[in-house]
Amino acid sequence: MQWRRRVLFWSGAVLVGLAAVGFAQAADYAYGLFRGVVTHNRFWAFLITPATFALLAWLTQGALKPTRGSGIPQAIAALKVEDEDFRHSLLSLRVAIGKMALTLAALAGGASVGREGPTVHVGAGLLYSLGRRFGFDEPAAAGRFILAGSAAGLAAAFNTPLAGVVFAIEEMSGAFEHRMSGTLLTAVIVSGVVSLGILGNYAYFGHFDIGLPLGEAWWAVLAAGIVCGLVGGLFARLIQPSDHGFRGVVGRLRARQPVVFAAACGLALVLLSQLTRTGLYGTGYAQAKEILEGHAETVTSFGALKFLGNIASYWAGIPGGIFSPALAVGAGLGQNLSTIMPGVDVSAMVLLGMAAYLAGVTQAPLTATVISMELTANQQMVLPIMATCLIARAASSIFSHKPVYRALADKLIEGYEHELARRHADAQRDELADDDLSASDRAMQERASRPMVEDPATPIPPSDDHPDDHASSPQPR
Numbered sequence: 001m002q003w004r005r006r007v008l009f010w011s012g013a014v015l016v017g018l019a020a021v022g023f024a025q026a027a028d029y030a031y032g033l034f035r036g037v038v039t040h041n042r043f044w045a046f047l048i049t050p051a052t053f054a055l056l057a058w059l060t061q062g063a064l065k066p067t068r069g070s071g072i073p074q075a076i077a078a079l080k081v082e083d084e085d086f087r088h089s090l091l092s093l094r095v096a097i098g099k100m101a102l103t104l105a106a107l108a109g110g111a112s113v114g115r116e117g118p119t120v121h122v123g124a125g126l127l128y129s130l131g132r133r134f135g136f137d138e139p140a141a142a143g144r145f146i147l148a149g150s151a152a153g154l155a156a157a158f159n160t161p162l163a164g165v166v167f168a169i170e171e172m173s174g175a176f177e178h179r180m181s182g183t184l185l186t187a188v189i190v191s192g193v194v195s196l197g198i199l200g201n202y203a204y205f206g207h208f209d210i211g212l213p214l215g216e217a218w219w220a221v222l223a224a225g226i227v228c229g230l231v232g233g234l235f236a237r238l239i240q241p242s243d244h245g246f247r248g249v250v251g252r253l254r255a256r257q258p259v260v261f262a263a264a265c266g267l268a269l270v271l272l273s274q275l276t277r278t279g280l281y282g283t284g285y286a287q288a289k290e291i292l293e294g295h296a297e298t299v300t301s302f303g304a305l306k307f308l309g310n311i312a313s314y315w316a317g318i319p320g321g322i323f324s325p326a327l328a329v330g331a332g333l334g335q336n337l338s339t340i341m342p343g344v345d346v347s348a349m350v351l352l353g354m355a356a357y358l359a360g361v362t363q364a365p366l367t368a369t370v371i372s373m374e375l376t377a378n379q380q381m382v383l384p385i386m387a388t389c390l391i392a393r394a395a396s397s398i399f400s401h402k403p404v405y406r407a408l409a410d411k412l413i414e415g416y417e418h419e420l421a422r423r424h425a426d427a428q429r430d431e432l433a434d435d436d437l438s439a440s441d442r443a444m445q446e447r448a449s450r451p452m453v454e455d456p457a458t459p460i461p462p463s464d465d466h467p468d469d470h471a472s473s474p475q476p477r
Contacts, residue, residue: 005141008134012127012145013152013187017194019126020119020156023100027115030108031282038110038279045110045270045281052109053266056102056318057258066090067099068457069314070321071121073408075150076172078124081413082139087128089459090412091146096125102319110281112269112309113320116157120321123153127187147172152191159195160374164188167367171405210348211380220337220344221384224352225391228333232326232360233396235307236404239314239322241411241455254317254456265316269309276302280309284328291331292350292376303332303353317456322361327375330357348384351376355385360396363403365389408455415458423461 038045060068066089074090081087089095103118127149131142150172155164165188212220241251254261273279276299278287284306287298299305310325334353338346351372359368368389373382400407 004134005131005136008130008136009127009145009148009187010190012130012149013190014194015126015130016123016149016152016187017156017191018198019100019122020153020191021195021198023104023115023119023122024157026100026104027107027283030104031110034108034110034281038281042274042279045273045279046267049110049270049281050263050266052105053111053269053316053318054259054263056106056109057262057316059102060317060319061258062460063094064098064102066095066457066459067102067319068317069319069408069455070117070323070405071099071119071319072117072150072171072321072405073412073455074121074457075124075146076405076409077412078128079143079146079150079172080409081416082143084137084139085462086413086416086459087142087146088132089416089461091121091125091128093125093129096122096129099125099319103321106313106318106320107282109266110269110273110279111266111316111318111320112280112282112284112306112313112325113318113322114283114324114326115321116154116323117321118319119157120150120153123149123151123156123191125149127152148187152187155188156191156195158371158375160371161188163367163370163374164191166370167364170366171362171364171403210345210351210378212344212348212352212384217341217344217348218384220341220349220352221388222391223337223341224334224349224356225388226395227337228330228353228356228388229360229392229395230398231307231329231333232357232392233363233399235311235326235329236361236363236396236400236407238311240400240404240407250315254315258317258456262316262318265312268312272305272309272312275299275305278302280306283324284331285324288324288328288331288354291335292347292354294346298332298335300336301332303329303334303336306332323358326358326361327354330354333357348381351378351381352384352388356388356392359389359392361404363393363396363400365393368392408457411455412458415455416461419458419461 034048037048066074078087078090099118099121103113103115106113124146127145128142131145136142136145147168151164151168154167155161238247242248269280273281278298287302291298306325306329310322310329313320314322330353331350334350337353338344338349341349355368355372358371359365362368369386372385373379
């Protein structure tokens with residue numbers, strides 16, 4: 001049994017690596033098509049982007065609803081809740097394939113989204129489905145497949161094997177399970193070897209030989225950590241669904257007219273893009289790399305505009321991640337901060353800004369540190385980056401009290417349980433008069449009747465009308 005599981009892990013890791021490489025190349029091609037069109041005539045975006053957002057919002061109304069958003073919250077929620085129906089609704093092969101296809105469509109339409117979060121979702125779905133197919137459907141065993149698939153997906157997406165391991169420990173599971181260590185490392189290594197064999201030994205942004213000497217330059221650490229951490233925390237707060245305030249209004253508008261709302265978000269992205277020379281479309285990888293290299297043609301407000309473009313894309317509820325777009329925002333903010341830090345190397349300031357903003361958004365300082373190091377193949381900035389990310393994590397918590405991926409995962413679980421409670425209450429109401437209901441049933445009815453703005457990617461529980469789709473109440477781990 002042990003060897004059977006290991007072979008499945010290794011085989012699944014190969015599949016994840018191949019899927020990540022193919023997805024990355026397809027994403028570049030899809031965005032290249034859009035870029036070619038808007039380079040010829042930038043006004044085509046006014047037609048293409050809103051229409052694409054509206055189409056994706058319409059396509060993801062039913063069974064493909066879990067394909068919306070980043071994909072990392074879906075994987076975390078599936079790891080957290082040991083309910084087979086809930087996990088299957090988030091990680092089935094149909095969802096994995098739909099995630100890739102619809103994210104490619106989003107990039108082809110100019111959405112300001114990344115592919116790394118979706119790759120994590122796809123990796124978790126592939127390994128989970130493989131394990132389930134060959135009999136490893138016991139909750140704890142399935143959780144190990146989900147965890148390993150998520151880590152392998154991130155490692156292959158960025159070509160950052162160490163970041164994949166740290167991500168699994170810090171962001172996905174929250175703790176390291178000793179007996180899982182060898183299996184997890186093996187899955188990451190196999191997936192990374194597949195990516196390495198096809199694409200070669202490369203750094204995501206290239207090799208940067210930059211440093212930050214002791215002394216006055218370390219004021220850059222404090223500035224990047226506070227400013228980028230605060231902005232990252234604000235972004236995390238704005239994309240988290242809420243029943244109250246401004247975010248509650250946004251959620252209710254999206255729930256009332258999802259297609260029209262998505263089209264309006266697409267139009268907002270296009271209008272914001274008209275204020276730049278390079279546009280705000282796609283992952284932002286090209287702009288971030290140019291800013292790092294110090295010869296960017298982006299406007300000075302690129303970081304702030306990309307921030308707004310990312311919010312518009314996420315609020316639309318379309319598939320797509322936030323990792324790469326977050327790095328682009330951080331690069332823009334770092335470039336802005338370099339103007340008030342004349343004694344600091346511009347590239348070093350930009351790298352600190354990228355790391356700090358990513359740490360502010362995710363509140364995962366170790367993952368942000370390791371990713372920033374591996375993306376630029378830079379070892380000299382380890383201590384400055386780590387210090388910056390820790391400061392950014394603290395600053396981010398002022399706006400966002402919980403890490404964004406975990407908050408979104410909790411919202412997915414809450415929405416699923418709310419729908420199950422509503423259906424149970426409806427069934428009880430049909431069977432019994434209100435006077436005959438027990439106190440627990442009345443409490444359940446009251447809970448189910450409360451209005452709730454759910455996460456746009458909340459899965460739809462299987463209907464009780466179908467005997468094969470039995471949905472039991474999710475049990476937290």
